[in-house]
Amino acid sequence: MSAAKRVSVIECPGGPLLVRGADEVVGVDGQVTATDRAVVALCRCNRSDRMPWCDDSHRTRRRSKQKQKDERAT
């Protein structure tokens, strides 16, 4: 089998961090999210509905997404 697993992180301009070789992500609140994916995209814009994963919300215009969230809250 392979030697020690290598983990790499790539910054995507205007988008998430691509992480190869991660088993789990620990959030600021200490919450641990495990993953089986070989590559994951970590949200950097804080607008994802599926934190810590990127759900492409960074691609929507900021205002419209915020409006959606307000609408949902009311």
Next chain:
Amino acid sequence: MRALTAEATGPHPVPEQRAVGDIVMPLADRDLQLALWMLYELHYRGFDGVDPDTEWDPLLLVSRAAIERVFERAVRQLVADTADDGDGLGHIGAPPAEQVTRELTRLTVSEGPSDTTAFLEQEATRDEFVAYLRRRAVHHLRESDPHSFLLPRLDGAAKVGLAELQYDEYGSGRPDRLHQELFAAGLRSLDLPTDVSVYAEEADAATLASVNVMSLFSLNRRLRGAALGHLAAFEATSALPCDRIAKGAQRLGMPEVAEYYEEHVVADAVHEQLAIHGICGGLVTDEPELADDVLMGARACLTLDGLAGQAQLDSWLDARSAHQPVRAAG
């Protein structure tokens, strides 16, 4: 399908009034698109009762090449007609790979939900949602298979990136997570068949064209740049709609169907990055002369998928106006 089985001796010419060259609107011609879909399907899984040797039957290969020429010309024309002013490699001085990745990102930026996805999320009845699944089945039951033909046609970063993406599409080592299988499981949960031929036979020209273009680009090595551009545009415009479609499936009480779309929110947010930067960026770094093809493929994806979405919307509205004339305008 009958044309392939009718004679024990195998494929044979049948009388057809039109020559392929006479077809004026190949993208809207259901006969042409279904014929092409069947010829491509011989290279995937074939048909029950059809001799596997028909895959390489010279008569069929010649027919396919003739149809493909007409189809490719129409796709290129459509792309040229719909290109906007900002299109093209305008970032002077930047390396070609960077120009292409920027342009792919620009082309696929979200302008808000399409009418089709908004309808599925909020309004579609169960029957209307199923009609959507039946159309999409032609694609999703063969999802990612066209791109596997590209692997031996690539080198370096593009090959490695595509293999990584395909590994995820093919379930990351778990047969039950195979994306085609996730879609089939959704169909089974609704007692729908999982034989792709059922859905191809009832699909309209726009739906078949949106699927055929992936085989056109992937099975012709010359068009590998377009195939990867198509892939990038598809992946980059998938996560946000899938989020809404998953909500629609939940709303209608279809958890297995929702699961397919839910998987594609997180997966395609990753695939988009792999496809734009690793795969298309990698390809154009190695083969800068393919830059224009990559962008042509991306635009072909967006335009043809747009036409297929419009056809879906029209058929929902037609069906509603047939049943409820008063609400037809809605």
